[in-house]
Amino acid sequence: MGFVRLVVFGFIALSVIYLSVSVYSRSVRREKLEKQYDAEPVEGVTRSEYVAKGIAAYNAGLRPKLLLLIYVVPAVVVTAIVYITNAN
Helix, strand or coil: CHHHHHHHHHHHHHHHHHHHHHHHHHHHHHHHHHHHHHHCCCCCCCHHHHHHHHHHHHHCCCHHHHCCHHHHHHHHHHHHHHHHHHHC
16 A cells, blocks of 8 residues: 555656746757847747747757657666565
8 A cells, every 4th residue: 555655756856847947948949948038039920929839849859859758767777676665
């Protein structure tokens, strides 16, 4: 029963961390895009369109996918610790 509790609360904690890091990362990227547009405006494209296209490109990139490692790394570490502890 203790293991199930660890998995449930661990998943909740990792979800909070993932959401926080994800929101922070997107806001940093949005701010960077806004500054780029302010420095060099693109003709025929509004600031909001420019930022929306940039965020769409960001979402299709590698960085948001790497954030999923927030779930994978702790799970692998806990599994390895449990395996090593029970192997002896």
